[in-house]
Amino acid sequence: MRRLLFLFLSAWTFGGAEAAAPDGTRTFRIDDAWGRDTVEFRTTAPLEDIVGVTNDVTGDLTADARNLTGPSTAAHVRVKLSSLKTGIGARDGHVAKALGADQNPIATFTLEKIRSASARSLEPNVPVDVVAEGTFDLKGVRKPVTVSARLTSIPKGGPFSQMRPGNFVKLVAHFDVALADFGIARTGPVLPLQVGETAHVTVTVLASDASPEEAETYRQGAAKYLGKARE
Numbered sequence: 001m002r003r004l005l006f007l008f009l010s011a012w013t014f015g016g017a018e019a020a021a022p023d024g025t026r027t028f029r030i031d032d033a034w035g036r037d038t039v040e041f042r043t044t045a046p047l048e049d050i051v052g053v054t055n056d057v058t059g060d061l062t063a064d065a066r067n068l069t070g071p072s073t074a075a076h077v078r079v080k081l082s083s084l085k086t087g088i089g090a091r092d093g094h095v096a097k098a099l100g101a102d103q104n105p106i107a108t109f110t111l112e113k114i115r116s117a118s119a120r121s122l123e124p125n126v127p128v129d130v131v132a133e134g135t136f137d138l139k140g141v142r143k144p145v146t147v148s149a150r151l152t153s154i155p156k157g158g159p160f161s162q163m164r165p166g167n168f169v170k171l172v173a174h175f176d177v178a179l180a181d182f183g184i185a186r187t188g189p190v191l192p193l194q195v196g197e198t199a200h201v202t203v204t205v206l207a208s209d210a211s212p213e214e215a216e217t218y219r220q221g222a223a224k225y226l227g228k229a230r231e
Helices: 002-014 089-098 212-226
Strands: 025-030 038-044 049-054 057-064 074-080 106-117 128-138 141-154 168-178 198-208
Touching (some): 049 089, 057 198, 106 141
Antiparallel strands (some): 025 198, 057 074, 128 141, 141 168, 168 198
């Protein structure tokens, strides 16, 4: 059932492996069956730094590579909060509770606007640095955030194509989240010494425009080598 749903959604999203809108707009899906995409947060406090990491990352990137700042550019990145790992099992549950995972299990970033870009077009294997405005949705609260990011287009046909199908866009993005803005409390005499006021978030993903058939074959290969593909 999951695979049938995946194929349906992929067909709707991609419109085929080589399909692109007349203006050059193309959509790349964030959904690595091997679970190599990451979202990390870090808080810094007097007693310790807390780092949480998850590979449960999905979403999509859409853009016209010839006009990155144009109206067709869009992005959505979603993270399952209960999947965050901090290195201490007992603390993972406290973090998930503090982030409101029971009521709002998914945190979402939505791109609103590219404010500036180091280049207008995204050329193969040439990184482009952008500053963007977006909305971060956490614990039922939506707040604007400013994001600095680097985009790199990686065309298919190289050695990596033997491992994973499609053309790729690598995204590395950074933004800060003020915990109080999202109702995340740091109360008591000790917690402020352990948890900083701000979480620095880093998103690192490799999105692909592989066809539904290619993506499913890739998923089956991951299941073969890993025991099962990332859910």
